[in-house]
Amino acid sequence: LHACCHNPTGFDLGHADWQRVLDVVRSRKLLPLIDFAYQGFGDGLEQDAWAVRLFAAELPEVLITSSCSKNFGLYRDRTGALIVCTQDAEKLLDVRSQLAHIARNLWSTPPDHGAAVVATILGDPELKSLWADEVEAMRLRIAQLRAGLVEALQPHGLAERFAHIGVQRGMFSYTGLSPAQVQELRDHHSVYMVSSGRANVA
Ligand SMILES: Cc1ncc(COP(=O)(O)O)c(C=O)c1O
Structure with a gap:
């Protein structure tokens, strides 16, 4: 599941849609993996986390993959996190050792510079606020480009045909x-x- 700014369609689920997905996940006892690669580019840093928080609060187990590639501009540093939510703290220890085993086989010593950059920014209130402002500026810029494109197509009678570009996210x-x-x-x-x-x- 993509938390926001669905790639490639650009169409996001609304709150009511997410509730329905939650019902299906719950009734079928599925383990959801939420791919969170565009936090801040949809409706805002907090708003984009809405479904992620809902699932984490409502389900016994949720996997979240959070990427810093776009919202920190760290595409080539492989910076992000796998977040495992479980109601059973003991289970978390087992999950952790399994993940450490997989990680060890995959990369052994991961790159750290991107993560250090993110930790520095998020750990400093002033830098964090600066970063949040910059993400917001990028979010507004994308929304403006979307609206501008639809507007520019209007004189050609194409605004309706491409209206979806204006309402999509990301x-x-x-x-x-x-x-x-x-x-x-x-x-x-x-x-x-x-x-x-x-x-x-x-
Ligand atoms: C939905 C989604 N998830 C993940 C990624 C990749 O994230 P990362 O660069 O952290 O591997 C992308 C695009 O690059 C994406 O569109």
Whole structure:
């Protein structure tokens, strides 16, 4: 499950939708993994955590993968966290030793500089507030670009056709353009997106 800014569609679930997903997860006794890669780029740092907090509060076990690649601009430093929530503290010790075993096999000594940067920022109220302001500026910029694109298409009678881009969240949208149209944009207008029509609107 993507907590916010669904990649690649750009469509997020509303609160009522999340409640329904929660009901399904609970009734089928599923273990949810919430992929949280765009915190702060949807409706805000706190708001984007809404479903994550709901699941953590309501379910006995939840896995959350939180990434700092985008919201700290640390894409190449592999910085993030796996957060394991469980109501049973004893179980957590078992989970921890299993995860340590997997980690040991995968990377043994992980890169630390990105994590140290994030720890420094989050551990200092002034830096944290500066960072939150910058994430908010990026969030507003993406929203502005989305709205601006829809507005610019208006005189061409295309605002309705592409209205979804204005209401979606995060960096990506499906434009619905065909591979031939994508090629045309690439060859003649220097506008680039993947052939499926998925565009990075940021
Ligand atoms: C939903 C989602 N999760 C995770 C990632 C990758 O996160 P990381 O760079 O921390 O591996 C991406 C994109 O890069 C993504 O879109």
